[in-house]
Amino acid sequence: MPGPTDGLLIERAAAVATLAGGLRRGLSQGETAVLSGGPLAVACWHERVLAAGPAGDVHRQIVAAGHSLDSFARVDAAGGLVTPGLIDAHTHLVFAGTREAEWQMRARGAGYLEILEAGGGILSTVAATRAASDADLLAGARSRLSEMLANGTTTAEAKSGYGLDVETELRELDMIGRLDREGPVQLVPTFLGAHAVPAEFRDRPDGVAEYVDAVIGEQLPAVARQGIARFCDVFCERGVFSAEQSARILGAARDAGLALRLHADELAPSGGAELAAEIGCASADHLAAPSDEGVAALARAAAGDRPVVATLLPATSWFLGKHHFAPARRFIDAGIPVALATDLNPGTSPTVSLPLVMSIACLEMGLTPAEALVAATINAAHSLGLGAEIGSIEPGKQADLVVWGVPSVDQLPYWLGARPARTVIKRGRVAFVRG
Ligand code: NIG
Numbered sequence: 001m002p003g004p005t006d007g008l009l010i011e012r013a014a015a016v017a018t019l020a021g022g023l024r025r026g027l028s029q030g031e032t033a034v035l036s037g038g039p040l041a042v043a044c045w046h047e048r049v050l051a052a053g054p055a056g057d058v059h060r061q062i063v064a065a066g067h068s069l070d071s072f073a074r075v076d077a078a079g080g081l082v083t084p085g086l087i088d089a090h091t092h093l094v095f096a097g098t099r100e101a102e103w104q105m106r107a108r109g110a111g112y113l114e115i116l117e118a119g120g121g122i123l124s125t126v127a128a129t130r131a132a133s134d135a136d137l138l139a140g141a142r143s144r145l146s147e148m149l150a151n152g153t154t155t156a157e158a159k160s161g162y163g164l165d166v167e168t169e170l171r172e173l174d175m176i177g178r179l180d181r182e183g184p185v186q187l188v189p190t191f192l193g194a195h196a197v198p199a200e201f202r203d204r205p206d207g208v209a210e211y212v213d214a215v216i217g218e219q220l221p222a223v224a225r226q227g228i229a230r231f232c233d234v235f236c237e238r239g240v241f242s243a244e245q246s247a248r249i250l251g252a253a254r255d256a257g258l259a260l261r262l263h264a265d266e267l268a269p270s271g272g273a274e275l276a277a278e279i280g281c282a283s284a285d286h287l288a289a290p291s292d293e294g295v296a297a298l299a300r301a302a303a304g305d306r307p308v309v310a311t312l313l314p315a316t317s318w319f320l321g322k323h324h325f326a327p328a329r330r331f332i333d334a335g336i337p338v339a340l341a342t343d344l345n346p347g348t349s350p351t352v353s354l355p356l357v358m359s360i361a362c363l364e365m366g367l368t369p370a371e372a373l374v375a376a377t378i379n380a381a382h383s384l385g386l387g388a389e390i391g392s393i394e395p396g397k398q399a400d401l402v403v404w405g406v407p408s409v410d411q412l413p414y415w416l417g418a419r420p421a422r423t424v425i426k427r428g429r430v431a432f433v434r435g
């Protein structure tokens with residue numbers, strides 16, 4: 001592993017998918033801005049990208065910038081593809097326990113919301129998380145993060161939402177901040193107090209309304225005071241939180257200085273897509289069952305100056321045993337920018353792998369490999385408000401890169417379930433090397 005030198009030079013790449021050029025939608029959803037005709041190189045100086053292109057050009061730019069080639073640590077891409085680090089824009093990273101029994105109940109016909117209604121599902125993870133020590137929660141999250149990194153993820157959004165009380169929501173967000181500082185995977189914290197109504201509110205006649213008041217009146221102010229969340233999210237779904245309740249929570253979150261995202265129309269049309277467009281969410285997630293009006297609202301937002309990224313989570317539909325996936329082609333045709341994420345969580349998507357999610361997106365939603373790569377890099381960056389900083393290989397951007405053991409974008413989601421990341425670089429430093 002190269003030491004902590006100032007410069008890092010990736011050599012002998014067969015292709016570099018730079019993803020340069022900003023947020024993609026419509027026809028540009030599939031434009032990966034690939035440099036080919038190698039051998040190609042990518043140079044990083046400190047934490048930033050310095051240059052990418054044919055090796056000779058990159059060497060000249062290194063010298064022109066006043067650096068000596070000898071002082072650069074080398075990474076041999078050995079004929080592989082280089083891309084920006086993958087960005088997982090929707091995870092429930094911090095949790096305790098597992099839910100394989102519930103998965104088997106679903107296989108025998110039980111519904112996801114039915115299990116939640118009976119006090120299981122999300123609520124069983126809430127009980128386990130409240131009871132777990134910080135040390136255990138951190139150890140679980142760290143092991144998932146190292147697997148994410150090994151699968152090419154260099155930045156991830158991470159939600160609270162398994163606390164559902166002030167103390168545990170703050171604990172979860174605090175741990176996310178701590179894990180971000182530890183690195184190498186960079187984390188974007190999201191407050192999801194409105195993930196479900198906790199047990200202690202469920203037997204009250206107005207329990208849901210009272211819990212919404214508690215999220216707005218107690219949890220959100222505490223989170224905002226501590227400055228430990230960048231986004232606020234709500235599980236807007238028929239039978240969980242209505243569009244009206246979600247609007248109240250997100251409105252209060254915006255007033256408190258948080259940016260917005262939304263679990264929208266995962267299982268049934270629930271007004272989530274419409275709300276995300278109207279209130280100006282950075283991202284509307286899931287969207288497996290949007291209404292026609294919801295798609296139209298997202299299309300109008302995309303045509304205007306406040307596009308809402310449709311962050312699709314096909315591993316979740318798959319793991320829930322659904323044969324119905326988000327209408328990704330319809331979104332792309334309507335000019336709506338599409339991102340992909342794992343939704344990593346113990347109930348509906350126990351996977352850390354964005355390459356696997358990209359494969360499912362190609363197989364079940366008809367994305368091309370190029371569209372899937374755009375969705376897991378630059379569009380995901382934009383959904384997190386980080387499009388100027390990460391998500392593409394351009395001079396000046398943060399040097400988050402993956403060298404893959406495959407030579408082309410098309411082969412990335414093709415090797416089903418493979419672990420194709422060979423070397424992962426975060427902020428200009430080698431953070432993972434496949435043994
Ligand atoms: O995005 N749908 C709500 N939240 C998660 C699942 C969380 C859980 O079941 O623990 C999701 O699928």
Ligand code: FE
Nearest residue numbers: 090092263343
């Ligand atoms: Fe989720």
